[in-house]
Amino acid sequence: MKSSDKNKMKMYTRRATLVSAGMMLLSSALVGRMYYLQVTSRSKYELLAEENRISVRLLAPTRGDIVDRYGNPFATSTTDYRINVIPEETEGLQETLDAIGAYIPISERDNERIIRASKKQRSFLPINVANNLDWETFSKMNVNMPDLPGIQPDMGTTRFYPQRELGAHIIGYVGAVNEQELQNDSDPLLELPDFKIGKNGIERVLDDRLRGGAGNSQVEVNVLGRVIRELERQDPEPGNQARLTLDLEMQSFIAERLKDDTAGAVVMDIHTGEIHAIVSNPSFDPNDFNGGISQVKWDALRNDIRKPLVNKPVSGQYSPGSTFKMIVALAGLEDGIITAEDTKYCGYRYPFGDRVFHCWNKNGHGDINLVQALAQSCDVYFYRLARELGIDKIHAMAARFGIGERFNIGIMSEARGINPNGSWKFGMVGERWQGGDTINVGIGQGYVSTTALQLAVMTSRLANGGKMVYPKIYFDENNNTVPEDMGINPDHLDVVLKGMEDVYYHQRGTGFRYRLRNKDYKLGGKSGTTQVRGISAAERAAGVIDNEDLEWAKRDHGLFVAYGPTENPKYAVSVLLEHGGGGGFAAPVARDILEYVIDRDIERNQQTNQQPSMSGQPV
Amino acid sequence: MSARIGSNKRIGLRQKFAELNWFIVLIICAIAGLGCAMLYSVAGGSMEPWAKNQAIRFGGGLVLMLGVAVIDIRFWMFLAYPLYAAALAMLVVVDVMGEMGMGAQRWISLGFMNLQPSEFMKIALVMALARYFHCLTDDETVQLKSLIKPIILIVLPAVLVLRQPDLGTTLLIIMGGVAILFAAGVRMWLFVVSFLAMFPAAYGAWQFLKEYQKQRVRTFLNPEQDPLGAGYHIIQSKIALGSGGVDGKGFMQGTQSQLNFLPEKQTDFIFTVIAEELGLIGGLSLLGLYIVLIGYAMIISMSVKSQFGRLLVLGMVITFFLYMFINIAMVMGLLPVVGVPLPLVSYGGSAMLTLLVGFGLILSAAIHKETTIPRGGAFA
Numbered sequence: 001m002k003s004s005d006k007n008k009m010k011m012y013t014r015r016a017t018l019v020s021a022g023m024m025l026l027s028s029a030l031v032g033r034m035y036y037l038q039v040t041s042r043s044k045y046e047l048l049a050e051e052n053r054i055s056v057r058l059l060a061p062t063r064g065d066i067v068d069r070y071g072n073p074f075a076t077s078t079t080d081y082r083i084n085v086i087p088e089e090t091e092g093l094q095e096t097l098d099a100i101g102a103y104i105p106i107s108e109r110d111n112e113r114i115i116r117a118s119k120k121q122r123s124f125l126p127i128n129v130a131n132n133l134d135w136e137t138f139s140k141m142n143v144n145m146p147d148l149p150g151i152q153p154d155m156g157t158t159r160f161y162p163q164r165e166l167g168a169h170i171i172g173y174v175g176a177v178n179e180q181e182l183q184n185d186s187d188p189l190l191e192l193p194d195f196k197i198g199k200n201g202i203e204r205v206l207d208d209r210l211r212g213g214a215g216n217s218q219v220e221v222n223v224l225g226r227v228i229r230e231l232e233r234q235d236p237e238p239g240n241q242a243r244l245t246l247d248l249e250m251q252s253f254i255a256e257r258l259k260d261d262t263a264g265a266v267v268m269d270i271h272t273g274e275i276h277a278i279v280s281n282p283s284f285d286p287n288d289f290n291g292g293i294s295q296v297k298w299d300a301l302r303n304d305i306r307k308p309l310v311n312k313p314v315s316g317q318y319s320p321g322s323t324f325k326m327i328v329a330l331a332g333l334e335d336g337i338i339t340a341e342d343t344k345y346c347g348y349r350y351p352f353g354d355r356v357f358h359c360w361n362k363n364g365h366g367d368i369n370l371v372q373a374l375a376q377s378c379d380v381y382f383y384r385l386a387r388e389l390g391i392d393k394i395h396a397m398a399a400r401f402g403i404g405e406r407f408n409i410g411i412m413s414e415a416r417g418i419n420p421n422g423s424w425k426f427g428m429v430g431e432r433w434q435g436g437d438t439i440n441v442g443i444g445q446g447y448v449s450t451t452a453l454q455l456a457v458m459t460s461r462l463a464n465g466g467k468m469v470y471p472k473i474y475f476d477e478n479n480n481t482v483p484e485d486m487g488i489n490p491d492h493l494d495v496v497l498k499g500m501e502d503v504y505y506h507q508r509g510t511g512f513r514y515r516l517r518n519k520d521y522k523l524g525g526k527s528g529t530t531q532v533r534g535i536s537a538a539e540r541a542a543g544v545i546d547n548e549d550l551e552w553a554k555r556d557h558g559l560f561v562a563y564g565p566t567e568n569p570k571y572a573v574s575v576l577l578e579h580g581g582g583g584g585f586a587a588p589v590a591r592d593i594l595e596y597v598i599d600r601d602i603e604r605n606q607q608t609n610q611q612p613s614m615s616g617q618p619v
Numbered sequence: 620m621s622a623r624i625g626s627n628k629r630i631g632l633r634q635k636f637a638e639l640n641w642f643i644v645l646i647i648c649a650i651a652g653l654g655c656a657m658l659y660s661v662a663g664g665s666m667e668p669w670a671k672n673q674a675i676r677f678g679g680g681l682v683l684m685l686g687v688a689v690i691d692i693r694f695w696m697f698l699a700y701p702l703y704a705a706a707l708a709m710l711v712v713v714d715v716m717g718e719m720g721m722g723a724q725r726w727i728s729l730g731f732m733n734l735q736p737s738e739f740m741k742i743a744l745v746m747a748l749a750r751y752f753h754c755l756t757d758d759e760t761v762q763l764k765s766l767i768k769p770i771i772l773i774v775l776p777a778v779l780v781l782r783q784p785d786l787g788t789t790l791l792i793i794m795g796g797v798a799i800l801f802a803a804g805v806r807m808w809l810f811v812v813s814f815l816a817m818f819p820a821a822y823g824a825w826q827f828l829k830e831y832q833k834q835r836v837r838t839f840l841n842p843e844q845d846p847l848g849a850g851y852h853i854i855q856s857k858i859a860l861g862s863g864g865v866d867g868k869g870f871m872q873g874t875q876s877q878l879n880f881l882p883e884k885q886t887d888f889i890f891t892v893i894a895e896e897l898g899l900i901g902g903l904s905l906l907g908l909y910i911v912l913i914g915y916a917m918i919i920s921m922s923v924k925s926q927f928g929r930l931l932v933l934g935m936v937i938t939f940f941l942y943m944f945i946n947i948a949m950v951m952g953l954l955p956v957v958g959v960p961l962p963l964v965s966y967g968g969s970a971m972l973t974l975l976v977g978f979g980l981i982l983s984a985a986i987h988k989e990t991t992i993p994r995g996g997a998f999a
Contacts, residue, residue, distance in 0.1 A: 004756050004757050004758075007757040008757050008804070008926050011757065011803075012920075012921070012926070012930075015801055015803075016917060016929070016933060019798060019801065019933065020914065027906065027909075027910055027944070029948075030947050030951070031903065033951045033953055034903065034906075035899065037857060038860065038864055038894065038898065039864070039865060039899060044861065045861025046861070048861075048862070049862035
């Protein structure tokens with residue numbers, strides 16, 4: 001054998017011995033462990049195995065509350081008192097059920113269900129008899145347990161919406177998990193038969209935050225599956241609270257104010273974008289959805305022509321009407337084709353091609369400048385201006401103010417609206433853009449379409465000096481960005497805001513009747529009317545029928561946007577009255593809302609200034 | 620290519636069977652027999668659905684093992700690289716098939732059977748590394764540059780198997796390969812340094828992981844955090860094992876395993892059934908059989924004249940040991956749950972076939988232990 005081979009062999013023998021020693025060492029660890037499990041801990045495991053077996057049960061967490069900006073609850077979880085019956089422990093299931101009947105009525109159907117269940121499942125397992133008992137009944141039954149052999153009082157949690165209809169469109173509701181959700185989400189909680197997840201609104205958008213984490217309890221179960229005792233318990237992790245920017249009091253005030261209307265309203269902080277109130281009327285009670293809504297209630301909601309399930313300020317799309325004139329005005333000023341002083345002539349009629357466009361004012365406005373045109377809502381001024389600008393410049397300015405944009409604020413079914421231009425029309429309608437289309441858009445009619453939310457954002461960006469503020473509805477670490485400056489000439493914004501102020505405070509302003517009197521501050525606003533029906537030339541000649549004389553569904557929609565106080569703006573409001581008969585009807589609503597919120601702020605400031613150290617807490 | 624007179628002469632088939640180490644064959648049969656008995660037990664006293672299949676497979680595997688054993692060790696050395704290349708090609712094919720949207724696939728369907736390239740690779744890698752080190756002088760063996768090729772040989776299949784994804788097999792391949800490097804005589808300090816370097820490397824990699832990936836690793840390392848998922852097996856397995864005690868609950872009397880508290884009891888958790896029903900005595904007996912088998916094979920390896928044969932035996936023994944150790948440590952809660960079967964006992968075909976072919980090679984090395992092979996290779 002060569003020496004190299006000998007060396008290799010020696011090396012191999014040494015190393016192989018080491019490897020063998022390593023394997024022996026590891027094997028003895030196995031022996032040690034086997035000894036520990038089977039000899040040292042034998043009695044422990046024997047107990048677990050022979051008499052009992054471990055069964056792991058999931059524990060559901062309590063869902064996080066949804067509260068307003070001051071911590072008032074929109075959605076909470078309430079303890080739900082239940083009564084179960086354990087057939088094995090009764091002296092006769094039917095006798096016990098009859099005895100329970102003295103406290104709570106058990107319907108024929110429930111009785112059958114319980115008897116049927118008792119035949120199917122093992123007799124020591126509980127069967128649910130009744131849910132949602134009031135405390136009085138529940139405690140009475142607890143006290144009388146000796147007379148009710150086999151009953152098992154139990155507690156769970158149920159989602160509760162204490163504000164009922166108020167804010168239902170934003171809060172949403174919870175419901176049972178469906179097959180698809182089960183497949184897309186690996187959270188074991190979803191497999192609990194009773195578990196509910198967010199189905200709509202904030203409940204759905206912030207479901208992860210609200211849901212919490214599963215806990216578990218390892219219980220000893222005997223051969224038959226009966227629980228002997230709990231071995232280990234990991235408590236569930238309750239869901240986090242979701243704090244909304246909404247203000248419950250204001251929400252409630254607005255809902256009350258809109259009570260009889262089919263309407264929507266949005267109140268926004270123009271600097272932060274926080275939405276203080278967003279109301280859609282009529283509404284629905286999300287509590288009805290908790291245990292699965294009844295067919296009768298569901299049909300009633302679905303078939304109501306006032307569409308209570310639709311979130312009107314967010315999902316409803318309407319022609320902005322004259323509220324769009326601020327956009328056209330600003331586009332003109334920024335483009336430089338008009339100044340604040342330039343006048344245009346309004347003689348009621350504005351012919352274009354083979355068509356004639358009209359001003360709302362049959363006498364015409366004569367020579368009129370921009371501020372006056374906004375205050376008096378002169379149509380012809382804006383026909384002319386729009387025609388001179390062309391659709392592309394109007395489209396660009398509207399886009400900067402959020403028209404046609406989806407903000408994804410955390411509400412399902414947020415509508416996008418339409419900010420039209422040539423390519424949009426060609427793509428959607430299949431026709432080329434016409435000059436008449438531009439003229440229609442000039443007064444917010446025709447193809448342009450917005451939501452009340454977009455109008456609130458538009459008004460905020462006008463009133464805050466041209467800052468690109470975005471609406472938000474809940475507090476979140478990720479959305480606290482400082483709004484960026486849009487680069488619009490402040491003088492131009494001032495002209496537009498002056499026009500809006502004159503809507504209320506100039507004698508000929510369209511909102512003069514609804515101005516605030518006896519207040520230290522002023523408001524600015526702009527009305528808008530959306531025609532629901534076309535007005536034919538013949539009808540116009542014969543005299544247009546007044547809205548009040550029309551049936552409800554044919555009346556005009558009324559819109560109004562407003563901001564205030566004008567000296568130092570803080571809030572923007574947009575109000576939408578479906579078939580409300582025109583913008584004039586929405587003006588007092590917007591005024592009342594702003595008056596309420598500004599007065600309340602003033603009052604709170606005085607209180608904190610007068611008694612700075614009384615409680616140290618902001619009210 | 621001068622073969623040494625006497626040591627390298629052709630041996631007749633009858634003489635080979637006479638030289639065959641029947642003691643090893645006997646122990647293998649004993650282990651497999653115990654396995655079949657346990658499969659009979661967990662089926663509630665029935666040959667169906669596992670015990671019969673397993674017995675038939677073992678019979679076939681045994682014939683294959685003897686066939687491998689009587690073939691000249693020089694022929695196996697000649698085949699080492701081609702087999703490695705074939706195994707690597709199959710791993711690539713499986714990888715590509717997986718990419719093509721057929722999901723995580725670990726096997727190639729040949730119609731009559733499923734070929735599992737990662738199993739094939741375990742043998743091929745050991746053969747290739749053994750051949751590589753056989754062909755080096757002892758001076759070359761300790762040089763750093765000689766390490767480049769074997770490391771590539773190990774890393775290529777490891778990466779491909781990891782992509783399947785099969786962490787258990789990846790670790791088996793890497794550890795088997797490293798063991799051969801060690802036995803071949805690669806400098807000791809290299810292992811020490813590599814071992815120490817693993818800690819900062821692991822720490823660095825950890826920083827790069829996303830939170831959900833970290834959570835996955837944590838569950839892997841500590842399955843009892845997750846008592847409904849991975850941890851459930853371990854909790855139940857420990858109860859079954861511990862309650863078996865010294866003498867066990869008796870054959871077919873294991874309450875835990877018989878009452879379905881234990882999942883996958885016929886495959887990865889079969890040791891739990893043995894320990895529950897046959898107790899510490901049964902468990903130690905099986906472990907004893909394994910240890911005797913391993914120790915005996917190690918002793919044989921030291922008497923083999925060719926470096927190829929020695930390293931081949933060692934590589935196969937290490938693979939076998941790792942199967943056994945990881946599986947038993949896993950069911951006793953010493954290691955995280957990875958899908959590694961108990962060798963020759965767990966129900967299943969591929970691993971058993973691999974191990975029997977491996978023992979065929981060990982036996983071949985034993986029969987041909989006097990054969991010397993020149994560094995250039997026998998048929999090269």
